[in-house]
Amino acid sequence: MEKKRLRFQKTGNIAFISHLDLMHTFSRAFSRAGLALKYSEGFNPRPVMSSPFPLSVGQESLCEILDITLKNDIPDNEIKQMLLNKLPEGIKITDVYDQTVKSSLAKWIGVQFRLKYKQVPDKCENRIRALFDREEIVISKRTKSGALSDTDIKGNALFKSFEQSEDACLLNTYLSASEPTVNPVSVISAFEKYDPELVPAYYTITRTELYDRDLNIFR
């Protein structure tokens, strides 16, 4: 089968390159690796390649997927081997396999927030849980036209776990990947609105896993 799914990580400084730039980066990496992709037809042929859940600039991920269509059938581990040392620092292919299910069947993304406080708020975990347990979690989002609009993320943002480590608090959540897409930054916006003390001095966001609608790991 020529339709392959690549699983990869995007961590470290390269988190700051945009989705579009990442696609260009992959296309050049495939060329360096001598891996020929099928091209689309039409006036402006482009390699057939898609990463269905664009990651926001600045966020890291351990569970990205990239769907590609190859010109020729090449064994999975050979593809992995060919791409070894052909990608910039911070992009790592973890798995290559056939596309057997549509990527649109992925529903949830496991998102970890690494929250750094000058001083950790009192009863931090309980307050975060309480926030996710509210009847509604309405946040204001700026639309493409620039106007503010209210969205309720209740039911599309779920609490998973919380732990306090030495230098940061780790909050794990499940956020809806599509229809609707919940941007992780919404969670910080919710802190701001309902319990401002929970807003950390610094934070980073990492995608940890991709799940289907029943919270089984998606492949």
Place this chain on the structure above:
Amino acid sequence: MTDDLITVLNKVQKPARYVGGEYNQIIKDKKDIDVRVAFCFPDTYEIGMSNLGMSILYKTMNSLPFIWCERVFAPWGDMYREMKERQLPLYGLESGDPLGNFDVIAFSVGYEMAYTTVLDMLDMSGIPYRREERNDLKNLVVAGGTISLNPAPMADFIDVFFVGEGEELDNEFLAIYKDAKDKGLGKDEFLKKASRIRGVYVPALYDIEYNEDMTIKRFLPKEDAPFPVRKRVIEDLDSVPFPTDPIVPNTEVVHDRISLELFRGCFRGCRFCQAGFTYRPIRMKDSETLRRQGIEAVNSTGHNEITLLSLSTSDYCELENLCDGLLKFCEERSVGLSLPSLRVDNFSIDLMEKVQKVRKSGLTFAVEGGSQRLRDAINKNVTEEEVMNSCRIAFEGGWNTIKLYYMLGLPTETDEDIRGIAEMSDKVQYTWRTYTRNRKRGLKVTVSTSCFIPKPHTPFQWEKQVGMDEYLRKVNILRDSIKAKSVTYNWHDAETSIVEGILSRGDFRIGKVIESVFKKGGRLEAWFEYFDLNRWLEALDENGLSLDFYLFRDRAYDEVLPWDIIDVGVLKGFLINENRKAHRNELTGDCGERCLGCGAFTLTEGGYCYGKEKAALSKDR
């Protein structure tokens, strides 16, 4: 990366410019390194990463095992403000370490409008920008590129200028720097040693005596420093390393492609052109070397375009050979080949049809002057007939977009010459009507003018520059005389030309002006968003200097010029002769036909210049 930096990067536009980590970047273990170099480009990442010189010298310097050379670019306004607010110093992209930790801070400066950014980048790093305030060997500030053709304006800030090509010079310099660091030499002692390397100019080693009118009386070298400082060139371009594994940016830059340099120097000798006189002698690169390097570079980067660089592509001695050699590879790999600055004739149209698979882009002609008399005066060896002939070939070949470039304010120019530009564009339209294969598609002619700026080391270095009012008067004459419907006229504003003019031919007193402009907030001034003429005019005024002195006076042939300290290899007598010929409207012609004896061949050990050899051959025939 610190939490502060992460926060900042999440706020600014295009943070990919500030994090490094690209494919082919060079990471070394600090333990093994004796000398750390911060290679700074005083403009944005997108511009700097498109610069071939930067790419070559990054690899050259890193080829020394005791050196780690990292890249540094100037942050855009939003990033600049955030960094200032949080007091984050400028850092090397590879290690993330602040510039203060580096031994040598090396600037590649290709145009005058970047001068204030040099001060800014040092200031952002907490390094004093005035050289007298830096007393240690550490944080030594060096600069190379066109900045060294007239180092006077920046001589207050730069410890060492590299004059000419850096492939050998840079590493010779770094070797003695390492030695000095090992031995614990002081800065002064080291500078004396460095000045012994050919191509190194150390401003601290010269006093300057002025005449009453504030022109320079003479240079007084101290400590046996050389006078003048002679430009370095590479004798054999095939023998120096060329990076076939350049860094592949993770984000879009201006030129996302492989650049192959065909040759250095130029046969043409256009009297206004600084590159034409300062890149001499002419040295060709072998087509087989180029073919091999092009293929290697595509394989190691994954780029899908190769561009051939030189001052005049058509003059490359093995152009057909090279294109044939690359074409097969390019076709197999769907790699585009682009040939800028190509003269248009039957041969080149054939070539373009072969190599350019993409849509037919516009054709550009640098005509420069609107009449034959003026083109003769500037030694632009192009006739109207040739331009029309090229247009005919292009129109027959299906092109319908033509760009014509001219300069206004050239020495000897009259209003009649300016009207000649309009007449010429009328003729282009007529030619199109006669020869096009498809009239329905219409014709688009774009005429662009810029303001001529006299440059050091050219035959026009003694001439005056026109002022803004005069330039606009000329623009209006041209605008009023263009009647043809298909012609669009664009003109560059003269404001930046005024500043570029002052900096190009500035003297040692201009450093104070650059400093004042920087203090008033001047940085990234090559960008119109950040340019402000008033700052410059105020700064000149505050320092008691006038535009008249720098721009609006004729200099005498025997005046000591601030850039006389630099010898680019072309004899002053040759330039004077060329200047006289300009005023007699006399062409000199191409030096591939007859060696004109400019003197540049003496720069190489073997006295080699391709032009000289070619001329000798054609004479024998």
